[in-house]
Amino acid sequence: xxxxxxxxxxxxxxxxxxxxxxxxxxxxxxxxxxxxxxxxxxxxxxxxxxxxxxxxxxxxxxxxxxxxxxxxxxxxxxxxxxxxxxxxxxxxxxxxxxxxxxxxxxxxxxxxxxxxxxxxxxxxxxxxxxxxxxxxxxxxxxxxxxxxxx
Numbered sequence: 001x002x003x004x005x006x007x008x009x010x011x012x013x014x015x016x017x018x019x020x021x022x023x024x025x026x027x028x029x030x031x032x033x034x035x036x037x038x039x040x041x042x043x044x045x046x047x048x049x050x051x052x053x054x055x056x057x058x059x060x061x062x063x064x065x066x067x068x069x070x071x072x073x074x075x076x077x078x079x080x081x082x083x084x085x086x087x088x089x090x091x092x093x094x095x096x097x098x099x100x101x102x103x104x105x106x107x108x109x110x111x112x113x114x115x116x117x118x119x120x121x122x123x124x125x126x127x128x129x130x131x132x133x134x135x136x137x138x139x140x141x142x143x144x145x146x147x148x149x150x
Contacts, residue, residue, distance in 0.1 A: 054101035063093045
């Protein structure tokens with residue numbers, strides 16, 4: 001059953017509740033039967049593992065091979081500039097890996113901060129109307145129009 005596809009009345013009936021919610025007795029019974037209504041936090045991937053993955057994805061592996069080949073070429077023909085190329089490739093790997101790690105870390109951190117507790121199943125039962133007070137903005141706009149006319 002996909003409760004979000006049901007009409008409000010059908011959803012309420014299927015959950016054996018009412019528009020006002022559960023009674024205290026029923027809420028206590030369900031708490032005892034099903035446990036608290038919460039999402040347990042999932043343990044994240046250790047930082048060391050995420051850092052390793054930043055240097056071991058497909059593109060990075062290709063760069064590691066290229067750096068290795070450049071150093072092998074330098075050992076076969078010293079002074080050909082392949083050592084410099086290998087070091088440059090290692091620099092690209094380092095910058096790319098650190099950038100990838102930092103982006104993923106910040107994205108995960110933002111999800112934790114801005115995501116808050118997740119609501120898995122929810123349904124709005126009534127419509128509310130919000131009317132913003134735009135009087136401050138209207139005064140600012142009037143001041144801008146006055147400056148333009150001057």
